Amino acid sequence: MSDVELRDCTDAAERGPHLDAAVEALASGGLVVLPTDTVYGIAADAFTPKAVAALLRAKGRGRQMPPPVLVGDLNTLDGLATEIPESVRELVTEFWPGPLTVILRAQPSLHWDLGDTNGTVALRMPDDEIALDLLRRTGPLAVSSANRTGNPAAQTAAEAHDQLLRTVKVYLDGGPARGSVPSTIVDATGENLRIVREGALSREDLGAIVPEILDDEELATVEAEVSDAVEGEETQVSDAVEGDATESGDAVEGDATESGDAVEGDATESGDAVEGDVTESGDTGEGDVTESGDTAAAGRPQSEPGAAQP
Numbered sequence: 001m002s003d004v005e006l007r008d009c010t011d012a013a014e015r016g017p018h019l020d021a022a023v024e025a026l027a028s029g030g031l032v033v034l035p036t037d038t039v040y041g042i043a044a045d046a047f048t049p050k051a052v053a054a055l056l057r058a059k060g061r062g063r064q065m066p067p068p069v070l071v072g073d074l075n076t077l078d079g080l081a082t083e084i085p086e087s088v089r090e091l092v093t094e095f096w097p098g099p100l101t102v103i104l105r106a107q108p109s110l111h112w113d114l115g116d117t118n119g120t121v122a123l124r125m126p127d128d129e130i131a132l133d134l135l136r137r138t139g140p141l142a143v144s145s146a147n148r149t150g151n152p153a154a155q156t157a158a159e160a161h162d163q164l165l166r167t168v169k170v171y172l173d174g175g176p177a178r179g180s181v182p183s184t185i186v187d188a189t190g191e192n193l194r195i196v197r198e199g200a201l202s203r204e205d206l207g208a209i210v211p212e213i214l215d216d217e218e219l220a221t222v223e224a225e226v227s228d229a230v231e232g233e234e235t236q237v238s239d240a241v242e243g244d245a246t247e248s249g250d251a252v253e254g255d256a257t258e259s260g261d262a263v264e265g266d267a268t269e270s271g272d273a274v275e276g277d278v279t280e281s282g283d284t285g286e287g288d289v290t291e292s293g294d295t296a297a298a299g300r301p302q303s304e305p306g307a308a309q310p
Contacts, residue, residue, distance in 0.1 A: 004166055006157050006173045009035075009130050018172060019130075023137050025169040031055055033146045033160045034134055035174030036070075037127040038099055038182050038200065039153040040146040040160045042168060043070070045138070049113035052142050056115065058167035060149045066115030067144040068101055068122035072135030080121060080140060082107050087210045088188045094209045097127035099183035099200035114142055120189055130174045145182070155180060186213070 007018035022032045029051040032043045042058060044051035046069050055067060069080065074096050077084065081104035088102050106121040114121065126132065135141060145153040146160035154160035157173035184201040187194045193213045195203060207214040 004161065004168065004171060006161065006171045009172045010175050012129070015130065015133065018170075019134055019137060022134055022170045022172055026051070026138055026141070029054070030169035031058060031164075031167060032134075033154075033157060033164065033168050033171045034131050034143075035128055035157070035172065035177060036131050036143070037097070038179045039155060039177050040157060041070070041131075041143040042146040042160070042164060043134075043141040043143045046114065046140045046142040047110075047112045052112075052114055054167070055142060055144065058164055059144060059147070061144075063115040065149075066117045066122075067142040068124055069114070069140050070131065070135055070143045071123060071125050071140050072132050074125060076140060077123065080107055080110065080123060081105060085188055085193070087193055087212065088186075090209055091186065091206060092125070095201060095205075096125040097132065098125070099127070099179065099181070100124065100206075101183045101185045103185065103187040103189055103196065105189055122185065124183055128174070128178075130172055134172070153180075153182070 007021065009015045009018050022034070025032050026043065026045050029045065029048050031051070031054060034041055034043055042055055044055040044067075046052065052067065056062065056065070071077070071080070074092060077089075077092060083105045088104065091100060092102065101122050101124040103120055103122045106117065106119055108119070126135075146164060147153050148163045151163055154163065155177045156175075157171045161168070161171055179200060182197070182199045184199040184206070185196040186206065187196050192215065193210065195206070195213065203214065
């Protein structure tokens with residue numbers, strides 16, 4: 001283990017100095033590992049772009065995977081998001097603090113850079129005493145799971161340290177994480193609420209508060225049925241095109257046969273006509289035969305290219 005110390009925060013009476021160190025680290029643009037009600041998280045000041053960029057680098061992520069923002073008070077919701085549906089207010093009133101993340105339209109006046117968010121922000125209020133104590137001192141924090149991308153999420157501060165090492169200034173140790181299942185994510189930026197990830201809270205848990213969210217499952221079923229129907233139609237069209245192509249091929253083959261017979265017939269008639277002309281010419285005299293023979297010889301090359309065409 002490096003010289004970065006794991007700070008034991010399990011005793012509330014001894015927690016103050018460790019939280020002070022975390023606040024100082026975050027204010028200077030550093031990173032802090034903290035416990036949450038799901039797994040351990042790695043945190044940065046949400047309003048310091050360089051700190052958020054450092055968080056993404058520590059995890060091995062790009063800007064296309066922006067971190068969610070943790071808050072320490074439900075009232076912070078309106079300061080960070082806009083166009084908040086009443087159904088979302090009902091959900092956060094019931095499940096905050098807790099394992100519910102909601103994706104909302106971000107307040108356009110906020111000066112932050114969380115990554116490629118397309119004007120949205122994912123918000124959560126964790127149900128963990130240490131995390132809430134820190135958040136109430138610092139304000140909103142950009143927080144992602146404390147692990148390198150592709151590795152298991154850390155269940156202890158020591159596991160987080162093994163992966164993140166000195167990229168983090170302060171490790172707050174709250175003991176083993178209380179939950180290994182991530183939060184449930186609900187997208188509220190569209191016309192209807194949509195469950196992006198079903199985690200610690202089930203669809204039924206959410207539906208007990210906001211029944212219309214259960215329609216999301218029905219919508220997914222309808223979309224699947226439409227997809228199957230479209231696929232079936234594409235198969236029918238493909239079969240029809242294949243059938244047309246076969247019929248067209250047969251027709252072309254038939255036309256070619258008829259054309260060949262016609263050409264052969266024309267050639268036979270032409271041959272008979274030439275032979276008749278030569279015979280007649282022979283009867284009129286040698287000069288006429290020579291003249292007719294020259295005419296036949298001159299005509300032959302002109303007819304050969306036509307015979308060679310398909």
